[in-house]
Amino acid sequence: MRNVPTIYQREIMSYFYSPIAYVVISVFLIASGFFFAGNLQFWQEASLKGSLDSIQFFLLLLTPVITMKLFADETKSGTIETLMTSPVTDFDVVFGKFLAALSLYIVMILPTWIFVLFLTIFGNPDFGPIYSSYIGLLLMGGLFVSVGLLVSSFTRNQVVAAVIGIVSLIILWVIGFLSSYGDGWFYETLRYAGTFDHWESFTKGIVDTRDVIYYLSFTTLLLFITVRNVESRKWR
Amino acid sequence: MINVKNLIKRYVNINAVDDISFNVEENETVGLLGPNGAGKTTTMRILTCFMPATAGTVTVAGFDVFADSLNVRQQIGYLPENVPLYLDMRVNEYLMFRAKLKNIPRRERRKKIDYCLEMTGISNVQNQITGTLSKGYRQRVGLADTLIHDPKVLILDEPTIGLDPNQIMQIRQVIKGLGEKHTVLLSTHILPEVEMVCDRIMIIDKGKIVAMDTPANLVKQLKTGSSLVLEIKGNGEKIKESLSKIGSVSSVRFSEKGDANEFFVEGSGEEDIREAVFKRIVKDNYILREMRRQTVTLEEIFHQITTRETEEVSENA
Structure with a gap:
């Protein structure tokens, strides 16, 4: 645990030294702003309802771009060797990187509060669903980042890491839809495994412990696998 | 200081390191010599806990590399081949990061960094981004990093590769100086280097130790x-x-x-x-x-020892 802040600090530093953070955040804000305006015009309603779904979709596309370099770059440049031969545990490295990427994710979604500001100026929004949606976004961010982190630990190529990360997240998103094609335990499992269903209740203003547990446990599982995968160089 | 016993590292179908045993005493400088692919880097990676051995035991400063990995890593300063650095950081920032990672107390960090900058002669570039530095300077940043926590054991993988002749001389001087207070294991295939800085030479070929002695004795043996x-x-x-x-x-x-x-x-x-x-x-x-x-030079010894094996093998086949 001792070295988590050290790793975290370096990763954050590296995010803001490279253009990636700025590019990703700009793209995200432009795109979500555009869809916020569109939804507002269409629904004529003081809520984030429609906008949040498009925001969620952009996060799904952009989070793997944030996480792609975390391990892939270290493996490619060889710095993994100096990193892993210093007195630091694999968990510290994984968790430090996870927190750094999650922080960047938070920095990315924070400016969307300006939409909320607009809504309060020109209307009278219900804050319940807004707060719960942001709790949902945070939990979902943890899951997205851990998926990207895991994928990054498997490859030395950043582009591969980003593409596989995006594909994995899309799969995770659409298997929820598949559940509507049938009944029984199989479709029920798909519905539970997919992120969409859990996300939807947050947008409705419901903070259900089942959904919270879904995100937290899934994130923990993925982080655990990542630690094991980083460790695996020791027994491969 | 370093104790290696019956070390084996097996990759899919070859033994990269094939049953080697050796000891390195405290404050001794040992040169690891061998042709490309002889198993030098693999041996060093096992010593530094980057990979585990397939079989055999390795202890560094009394700690087992597998069971006591964190303690071993605290005692070791490792400079990998090609010196990987974070190319987006400044020299100062990089060394500060490494100092924290190596658990140097907050108050001593700055002092240690300044000392290492001085020692490796890079004080003048401390505010530059490592990515803009030349190969020689990067090498020295790497060396400064290996020294920063004052490790008992230094493991240097081809520390002078890719440097110009002047830089090679300087780095050798630095290593020679370090050899007085540290246990050093360095790999190279530049022979005069070994002759100059090492107390003992270990020649490995195809994962096996083929010779281990002082430079003078090796010369005598073959003459x-x-x-x-x-x-x-x-x-x-x-x-x-x-x-x-x-x-x-x-x-x-x-x-x-x-x-x-x-x-x-x-x-x-x-x-x-x-x-x-x-x-x-x-x-x-x-x-x-x-x-x-x-006079028989180390070069000839190296050539003789590493090719003798091949000849024997091909004769048997």
């Missing part, structure tokens, strides 16, 4: 008798005949070289044959233009 190189003006065949008659000379070969002949004379035993050869030439009235002893 069979004494041999001379001569340049004599005159009829080659006749001179050869004449020289062969000297009692302690075992073989004479010659080849034409310009208007004279170059002779290779080998003596039998340890006896110095120079005087006898000189007297004979003067007596026969030939003109001696040059006489020198042929």
